[in-house]
Amino acid sequence: xxxxxxxxxxxxxxxxxxxxxxxxxxxxxxxxxxxxxxxxxxxxxxxxxxxxxxxxxxxxxxxxxxxxxxxxxxxxxxxxxxxxxxxxxxxxxxxxxxxxxxxxxxxxxxxxxxxxxxxxxxxxxxxxxxxxxxxxxxxxxxxxxxxxxxxxxxxxxxxxxxxxxxxxxxxxxxxxxxxxxxxxxxxxxxxxxxxxxxxxxxxxxxxxxxxxxxxxxxxxxxxxxxxxxxxxxxxxxxxxxxxxxxxxxxxxxxxxxxxxxxxxxxxxxxxxxxxxxxxxxxxxxxxxxxxxxxxxxxxxxxxxxxxxxxxxxxxxxxxxxxxxxxxxxxxxxxxxxxxxxxxxxxxxxxxxxxxxxxxxxxxxxxxxxxxxxxxxxxxxxxxxxxxxxxxxxxxxxxxxxxxxxxxxxxxxxxxxxxxxxxxxxxxxxxxxxxxxxxxxxxxxxxxxxx
Numbered sequence: 001x002x003x004x005x006x007x008x009x010x011x012x013x014x015x016x017x018x019x020x021x022x023x024x025x026x027x028x029x030x031x032x033x034x035x036x037x038x039x040x041x042x043x044x045x046x047x048x049x050x051x052x053x054x055x056x057x058x059x060x061x062x063x064x065x066x067x068x069x070x071x072x073x074x075x076x077x078x079x080x081x082x083x084x085x086x087x088x089x090x091x092x093x094x095x096x097x098x099x100x101x102x103x104x105x106x107x108x109x110x111x112x113x114x115x116x117x118x119x120x121x122x123x124x125x126x127x128x129x130x131x132x133x134x135x136x137x138x139x140x141x142x143x144x145x146x147x148x149x150x151x152x153x154x155x156x157x158x159x160x161x162x163x164x165x166x167x168x169x170x171x172x173x174x175x176x177x178x179x180x181x182x183x184x185x186x187x188x189x190x191x192x193x194x195x196x197x198x199x200x201x202x203x204x205x206x207x208x209x210x211x212x213x214x215x216x217x218x219x220x221x222x223x224x225x226x227x228x229x230x231x232x233x234x235x236x237x238x239x240x241x242x243x244x245x246x247x248x249x250x251x252x253x254x255x256x257x258x259x260x261x262x263x264x265x266x267x268x269x270x271x272x273x274x275x276x277x278x279x280x281x282x283x284x285x286x287x288x289x290x291x292x293x294x295x296x297x298x299x300x301x302x303x304x305x306x307x308x309x310x311x312x313x314x315x316x317x318x319x320x321x322x323x324x325x326x327x328x329x330x331x332x333x334x335x336x337x338x339x340x341x342x343x344x345x346x347x348x349x350x351x352x353x354x355x356x357x358x359x360x361x362x363x364x365x366x367x368x369x370x371x372x373x374x375x376x377x378x379x380x381x382x383x384x385x386x387x388x389x390x391x392x393x394x395x396x397x398x399x400x401x402x403x404x405x406x407x408x409x410x411x412x413x414x415x416x417x418x419x420x421x422x423x424x425x426x427x428x429x430x431x432x433x434x435x436x437x438x439x440x441x442x443x444x445x446x447x448x449x450x
Contacts, residue, residue, distance in 0.1 A: 073119035113147030128156035182236035226257030239311035348381030
């Protein structure tokens with residue numbers, strides 16, 4: 001394939017600076033769920049998968065080279081820095097350049113995998129073909145066995161997506177905005193039908209691969225780490241209730257591994273975009289991640305957490321606390337008798353601590369000291385539980401009383417108070433690879449834990 005002279009002649013490190021910076025707003029990259037080992041002949045493996053400056057489901061934190069293939073784009077999405085109407089420096093990697101960067105960074109222990117996305121150059125199929133060629137070279141010519149996450153391009157030839165699915169560990173198709181109305185307003189070149197079609201294709205491919213694996217025992221795996229998507233939060237006027245219902249529907253209908261929420265960052269001066277005088281809605285993003293955790297692991301439904309009369313989360317309480325104080329008729333919960341599903345609904349009790357409680361109470365009745373050793377956050381749980389019929393101290397089951405205590409100024413952890421932000425760590429931060437990164441260089445992507 002012939003590239004324009006300005007693309008071939010641009011220094012590789014200059015391209016890297018442009019295209020690594022252009023990828024920083026895309027947060028949908030994770031490698032949880034992948035367990036492929038190295039084969040002894042190639043380089044790398046996925047056993048210790050993860051994502052740089054964020055956390056996998058088991059707490060691991062490692063690095064990915066996160067770049068765009070190109071920031072050239074034929075679309076004019078109003079929220080995107082790389083839209084075709086913006087006058088920004090443009091760059092495009094060749095497949096060999098991406099392979100070279102990935103291998104050299106891996107050999108220097110800077111990264112353990114690759115996250116590759118792209119603008120739409122010429123057409124979706126043309127761009128997808130370049131991505132496929134890149135990953136094929138990386139797997140077959142450079143023998144890279146590490147983790148690879150690739151963005152599928154809506155509107156691209158389905159056969160390219162199918163072939164790519166056998167080479168990568170995870171694929172994702174960005175939903176972009178929560179509703180079709182939002183897409184029409186801010187991304188007129190994109191259509192919900194084109195976005196959902198590759199999602200369904202990937203879902204069907206994953207299921208077919210599992211069926212073949214069950215029958216034949218040893219077949220090529222298709223997108224072994226599952227698929228994910230990303231929604232921009234705050235660019236359009238959807239409520240938290242609408243966003244959470246969209247996420248719930250995606251989990252149920254497309255069997256997604258993750259839905260990522262990205263606080264809108266105003267990078268373009270456009271009358272259609274919100275002003276955001278307080279900056280990106282990071283606290284709202286944080287609450288949505290916490291609620292998403294409740295949907296996936298705690299047995300909650302979107303309609304339990306919010307409704308049309310109360311469509312936004314309380315910024316002062318996490319979603320589980322907020323649900324609990326509005327359903328005090330279900331409390332207090334007796335720790336030594338309550339079923340596992342009910343324990344999960346107690347603020348301060350997580351999945352692991354609930355499992356430990358169920359296992360430990362088979363041998364003896366538990367007291368509050370035992371709960372603390374197990375890992376229960378008593379300063380939140382104490383208002384909602386009893387041990388052997390007694391509360392830790394007299395507590396009034398009153399919503400106002402409990403809310404005042406849960407939001408005490410001395411105990412409250414304000415999101416963002418530790419100085420972390422949405423900024424992706426730059427590959428060009430001074431000395432970034434020669435010393436441990438400073439706090440201000442860290443990427444804030446830690447998910448809200450309940």
